[in-house]
Amino acid sequence: MRYVFTFILMYGFWVLLSGKFDTFHLALGFLSSLLVSFISSDLLFADTRVGGRMRELIRFIAFIPWILKEIFLAATHVALIALEPNMATLEPRLVRFRTRLKREISKVVFANAITLTPGTITIRISGDEFIVHALTRKTAGSLPGEMEERIGRIFGEF
Template structure:
């Protein structure tokens, strides 16, 4: 059942991105999505529990608009820095290490990818609950882990006692 749900999610996403609805392209989409679902459905549904993933889908539906806005804001900030006449005074790259409170692997990966998608930061390494992140400025480094970690936890982690 988890493979079927994975296939359906992938195929709907593929159709939205491809925009090709002729028989040839739909056939290629079905074959590609079926192969990916067969080999990797355990990544989306680790225990085969679709209900837990349903909560994750709802959580992501709330989290993604916020993340997209943060990406836009960070793009503007990085563009401002790059176009500033004293750019070299504003940039202070550093490596930041911190421990996350996120417990599930999916939440940790989502958090790491969210950091990387946000301009001015790159997740270098995730080792269990320790993150190593490159930050372009002091302000960016100071904001880690911050609000993003809290929102990922709210979206993907189960309620704690």
């Protein structure tokens, strides 16, 4: 199954990047994507279970507009702090907290989401402890917040 997925992905990339539709280029792409998917399909999809994947993918895609809005707010926040004359609200600090998320993929998505939301950036995950750098006092108080709930629901943990 994962051979098929890797092959479809690779062939899509080939067609997009070459942009030529004659027989020679299409056949060449077919052969090389077949080779790549035969050799290294276990790199891309390490987990062979396919069943619940589609539902997670759909919920994750529904999550993307919200994260885009958060990034927009985050960048505005950073730019406004950088424009202040003496940066009075800047009070950086390190925050440590424990997460309730268990699966690796949800931890990774949570860490990336923390990095992209206003005023916080993930430094390290060790076990289930997050080390986060917060830019102001207000953003340091907002962790872990509602985002953990959302991500837990996407990957079916809560």
